[in-house]
Amino acid sequence: MKLFVYHTPELVPSDAIPDCAIAIDVLRATSTMATALAEGAEAVQVFSDLSELLQVSEQWPAEQRIRAGERGGATVEGFDMGNSPLDCTAARVQGRRLFISTTNGTRCLQKVQKAKTVLAGALINRRAVANYLLAQQPKTVWIAGSGWEGSYSLEDTVCAGAIAHTVWTESGAKLDELAGNDEMVAAIALYTQWQDRLLELLHHASHGQRLLRLNCHEDLKYCATTDILDVLPIQREIGVLVSK
Numbered sequence: 001m002k003l004f005v006y007h008t009p010e011l012v013p014s015d016a017i018p019d020c021a022i023a024i025d026v027l028r029a030t031s032t033m034a035t036a037l038a039e040g041a042e043a044v045q046v047f048s049d050l051s052e053l054l055q056v057s058e059q060w061p062a063e064q065r066i067r068a069g070e071r072g073g074a075t076v077e078g079f080d081m082g083n084s085p086l087d088c089t090a091a092r093v094q095g096r097r098l099f100i101s102t103t104n105g106t107r108c109l110q111k112v113q114k115a116k117t118v119l120a121g122a123l124i125n126r127r128a129v130a131n132y133l134l135a136q137q138p139k140t141v142w143i144a145g146s147g148w149e150g151s152y153s154l155e156d157t158v159c160a161g162a163i164a165h166t167v168w169t170e171s172g173a174k175l176d177e178l179a180g181n182d183e184m185v186a187a188i189a190l191y192t193q194w195q196d197r198l199l200e201l202l203h204h205a206s207h208g209q210r211l212l213r214l215n216c217h218e219d220l221k222y223c224a225t226t227d228i229l230d231v232l233p234i235q236r237e238i239g240v241l242v243s244k
Helices: 031-040 052-059 105-111 125-138 156-173 181-193 198-204 206-213 217-223
Strands: 001-007 020-024 043-046 066-071 099-100 117-121 140-145 234-238 240-243
Touching: 001 156, 001 181, 020 105, 020 125, 020 156, 031 043, 031 099, 031 105, 031 117, 031 125, 031 234, 031 240, 043 105, 052 066, 052 099, 052 234, 105 140, 117 125, 125 156, 125 217, 140 156, 156 181, 156 198, 156 206, 198 206, 198 217, 206 217
Parallel strands: 001 140, 020 117, 020 140, 043 099, 066 099
Antiparallel strands: 043 240, 117 234, 234 240
16 A cells, blocks of 8 residues: 655646545545534535535435535535534434535545545544555555645644554554655654644644634634544545445
8 A cells, every 4th residue: 555645636646546535624624524424414415616516406405405615714605504513413414415615625525536435534533544544455545635725734734644644553564665755754744743732733724723713613623633433434426425
């Protein structure tokens, strides 16, 4: 197995297809997706374009859908919810499909959607993602951070490092055998440095600070917690994730 880390969707290669791709948007899209599925959502369908989301979701009965729209960290006007995982309670999402479009995370998922297996990873389900890799042993794995509008983000890289660190320490493989690129080694180093202070790191992150200005303190606390959900969002068809 070779693990490659790409900090933003723009850095993901376009001339190859991996055996497995993991999209990460800790703050907050993949955290929201994992939580929705853990709370019983039928599926999560992702869109980069808001108008396309509205058009496709219109084909579903209102009682069977939730429209989630976020831009710049804030809820899009006219949508049922924004991009907070804490809004995904069982009472709200159980048996319904979450149609979601966010600033960065859904765009990242669409960038890697042609991979043989596509997963959504976050700190909250790090163990489930790592267990899948350890059990299935895909030959090539791309871990793609969503970043923020094309720029690097601390929270996605530390999550990539958390996943890679677990695979490295539990597989028995040598680091240079497992590392597909330098970014993977750097991601592990970042996680090793901050693994006991992840919430503090998220407070340092530029998007974490953006969310704090929007009074999303509880979201940061939740998204900084590792391994609290045993759920693995996996792509069943292009753009549609279900719980494995």
